[in-house]
Amino acid sequence: MTLISRLFLSALLLTGCAKLADSADDEDPPRAVAQLGVTGFTVDSSALATIPGTTLPAQRLRLDQLTLANMSQSLLGATESPSLVSVRGPQRNYRTLAWEFSIQLPGGFVSALSSAPPGAPVDLTAAELQTRTLARLSQFGLPTTEVGRALPRQAVTQSEEGGAAGPTYLHSYKTFVFRAFNGVEVEGHRAVLSHGRDGKLRKVTMRWPALAEGGHLLRTPLTRAQIEQRAVAALSAAGETGGAVHLSWRYVAVPTSTGEVTLKLTVAAHLAQQGSEARIIDVDVAPIS
Amino acid sequence: MKRLRRLAPVGLAALSALLPTPALAIDETIVYGINYFNGAGQCASGASHAPWHTDSATAFKLPFDTYILGGDWDESYSRNNSAAHGSYFEDASKSSTAEDTLSNYGADNVDVIYIHTHGGHSTSPAFSSLSMGNSSYDCSADTDDDMLFGNEEAGGDLDIAVIKACQSGDYDTWLNGGYRQNFTNTTSTFTVWNAFHGDSSCGSGVDNYVSDYAWGSFENGVGENWIDEAYNPAFWWWETDDCPISLVMGSSATVRTHMYEWGGFRDREDTGSKTGSTYFRISGCAPTSGRVLP
Numbered sequence: 001m002t003l004i005s006r007l008f009l010s011a012l013l014l015t016g017c018a019k020l021a022d023s024a025d026d027e028d029p030p031r032a033v034a035q036l037g038v039t040g041f042t043v044d045s046s047a048l049a050t051i052p053g054t055t056l057p058a059q060r061l062r063l064d065q066l067t068l069a070n071m072s073q074s075l076l077g078a079t080e081s082p083s084l085v086s087v088r089g090p091q092r093n094y095r096t097l098a099w100e101f102s103i104q105l106p107g108g109f110v111s112a113l114s115s116a117p118p119g120a121p122v123d124l125t126a127a128e129l130q131t132r133t134l135a136r137l138s139q140f141g142l143p144t145t146e147v148g149r150a151l152p153r154q155a156v157t158q159s160e161e162g163g164a165a166g167p168t169y170l171h172s173y174k175t176f177v178f179r180a181f182n183g184v185e186v187e188g189h190r191a192v193l194s195h196g197r198d199g200k201l202r203k204v205t206m207r208w209p210a211l212a213e214g215g216h217l218l219r220t221p222l223t224r225a226q227i228e229q230r231a232v233a234a235l236s237a238a239g240e241t242g243g244a245v246h247l248s249w250r251y252v253a254v255p256t257s258t259g260e261v262t263l264k265l266t267v268a269a270h271l272a273q274q275g276s277e278a279r280i281i282d283v284d285v286a287p288i289s
Numbered sequence: 290m291k292r293l294r295r296l297a298p299v300g301l302a303a304l305s306a307l308l309p310t311p312a313l314a315i316d317e318t319i320v321y322g323i324n325y326f327n328g329a330g331q332c333a334s335g336a337s338h339a340p341w342h343t344d345s346a347t348a349f350k351l352p353f354d355t356y357i358l359g360g361d362w363d364e365s366y367s368r369n370n371s372a373a374h375g376s377y378f379e380d381a382s383k384s385s386t387a388e389d390t391l392s393n394y395g396a397d398n399v400d401v402i403y404i405h406t407h408g409g410h411s412t413s414p415a416f417s418s419l420s421m422g423n424s425s426y427d428c429s430a431d432t433d434d435d436m437l438f439g440n441e442e443a444g445g446d447l448d449i450a451v452i453k454a455c456q457s458g459d460y461d462t463w464l465n466g467g468y469r470q471n472f473t474n475t476t477s478t479f480t481v482w483n484a485f486h487g488d489s490s491c492g493s494g495v496d497n498y499v500s501d502y503a504w505g506s507f508e509n510g511v512g513e514n515w516i517d518e519a520y521n522p523a524f525w526w527w528e529t530d531d532c533p534i535s536l537v538m539g540s541s542a543t544v545r546t547h548m549y550e551w552g553g554f555r556d557r558e559d560t561g562s563k564t565g566s567t568y569f570r571i572s573g574c575a576p577t578s579g580r581v582l583p
Contacts, residue, residue: 047525089355091504100509111505111514113550151522154572155513156583159542161565163466168583171546171569172513176520185524188497192517203510203550205517207501238340246527268492270527276334276407277455278528278577280492 040242041235041271043228047248052265053182054218056211057145063210063260065141066106072096075140075204076112101204106259108189108209119198124173126152133175133193136201142191142208148180155194170197179208182218186251186263209253212260217287220265231269231283238281246270252282315363316555317399317446318353321373322346323406323422330371332428334407334420341495342405343369345453348496349403352504353554361555366393373404375427378419380437380445386427389436390444397438397445401554403503405495408454408485410578415467417457417484436472439479439563448557449481449511453499453519456578458484458534463568469538473563480548480560482536483515487576489531490521508556512537512549512569520571532574532582538563 072078072094082094082101091109093102101112124132129152134144157171172194179189194203222230231247250268253261267283322343326334346367356362368377377395379387389397396402407420416433427435438447452458462468473479502518510517512535519533537545539560545567552558575581 044527086361088359088361088507089352091352093508102505102508104504109501109504111501111510113509149522149524153520155516155569156572157542157546157567157569159545159565159567160463160469163470165464168572174517174571176522187494188501194513194517203513203517205501205505205510205514207497244527246525248525270490270525272527272577277488278490280490280494282493 041232041240041245042243043231043245043247045224045228045247047246048224048227048267050183052184052218052249056181056216056218056263057143059143060146061108061142061208061210063106063258066108066210066259068092068094068103068105070140071103071110072099072101075110075136075206076101076114077201106209107255108207110204110206112204114196114200114202116200116202118196118202119200121197122199124195124199129173129175129195132195132199132201133177136193137177137191146179146181146211148178148183148185149176150178151176172196172202173199181251181263184249184251184265186253189253209255210260212256212258212262215256215262215289217262217264217289219289220285220287222285227267227283227285230285231267231281234281234283235269235271235279238279240271240279243271243273247283250282317363317393318350318365318401318403318554319394319396319399320346320350320365320367320369321377321396321402321404321406321422322367322369323373323404323420325370325422326407326420330424332375332420332422332424341491341493342453343367344493345405345496345499346403348500349451349503351500352507353401356507356555364393364399366399368394369422371423373406373422374425375421375423375430375435378421378430379427379435380440381443382437382440383434384427389438390446396450397440397447400446400557401449401451402447403451403453403499405453405499408452408457410456410459410462410467412459412461412465412467415462415465416471417454417459417462417467419452419454419457432468433471437474437477438472439477440474441476441478445478447479449554450479450483451502451515452482452484453489453495455485455488458482458486458536458568459579460486460534460568460570460582461580463536463566468536469563469566473538475562475564477538477563479563480538480557481512481552482538483512484534484536485519485576486532486534486570486574486582487579488529489519489533489576490528503554506553508553509551511552511554511556516569516571520574523575529577530574532571532576532579535569536566537569538566540564542567
């Protein structure tokens, strides 16, 4: 298969990549990676065949839309002014008649929960749920041009009393919306809108900062072969010695002084590990504007 | 449980001001991040070192430190790598080397803990295990033969545990009694075990959602926010889902659900006797090392 190349590391390369990532306030020095032995990686870069676009849509969420008024009225649907409950560092906590919510402006962070009494249960199809969610986000100012996947899910609950498990019940309809441009998702940016069994919006969990006007690094001068080599080096530096690696594009958001973010094109190297968690390492592809 | 302590008589409060502050009366957090495995003095694990584990522990701790500056939280500690002893997760009723109530180190000495490490599970016998950071102590902290939290009669204090480790909240292990029945007794204060069914992926993105989870969960959503933030559905064919779960213990489904929705680090609700538990999840979530969640 031409799209897959097998790369074997030499002990010399490992020696050159022996420094591990820093760790916070820990008591152990990093170990030399070379001690772990040498095997090899199988790198699949086929998902990099499609080069992401190098422009961003003109219509997108603006910084001046990340306001208390817009969040409470357009996103949550509150009709009265929210009362400030407390301030904790960058976070402000508010209350309205029907909502308690925490926000970080201008970082685009919202954690909100409705105290409105539930109504009669309704059946919501996945399509209806998706439509309601995207309409609410659009009303807030978040255009579909920066929406990637919008996945309706059912959050369920099941209880045991004295060890005897009971039936499963629907708790909420949740729609997970992921931010993406040019078919590439932005790491860490999501909006989760939860609707109750009555079909009403009951919870919002969101991290969706505004993009800066410029300064984005959306292209890479590297070839796929060069990216594969960097991926292997990055995995080696992280102490890995072999396994199946899959590469894909990803945007990392870099905060600016205004609270907006710029996008930086990276490659995610996904390493599946037998009997343990998959590891996903960001590969620096020397992006340029 | 915070609410009960707030009802302390004024006279007692004045008296206590003259005495050393007992751990039970203050708001405390410990984070445990374990990066290194399989080396000298380290614990064996299926995976090697994991550089993000202490990063996410730091991310979890930051909002608590911010609250401390504002006088809204009391203490927070990092016990990373070789300082993360298995004995800190052992209860004296289960182990002769137990130190889970050791002041400012033991998991049951504080109100909220976070740990990021490797994990595993067994459905029969039913338990989950956490890989610890120092081979001079217990390398595998198990929910069945090590842990008993919130047992105030023995100095236990834990209310909320957030576990970023594979298979730490397995559905079938729960069905078989591997959690509540093991790490609580009926009078325990321990209420929330946020964890994962199946394996959970790990990378530099973890500290983003762990940070948002911690910031957003002081007042409300201590269980539900974990689902919202940590659920990670597969995008590519080589990926599987990350399936966070929230397990809440208490006397009825109603009080447990209220804690899941409205409880927080600062609003640790009294859910009563730990005679039952509720397992919150995303239906259809399909991880590695765990069945598709019903």
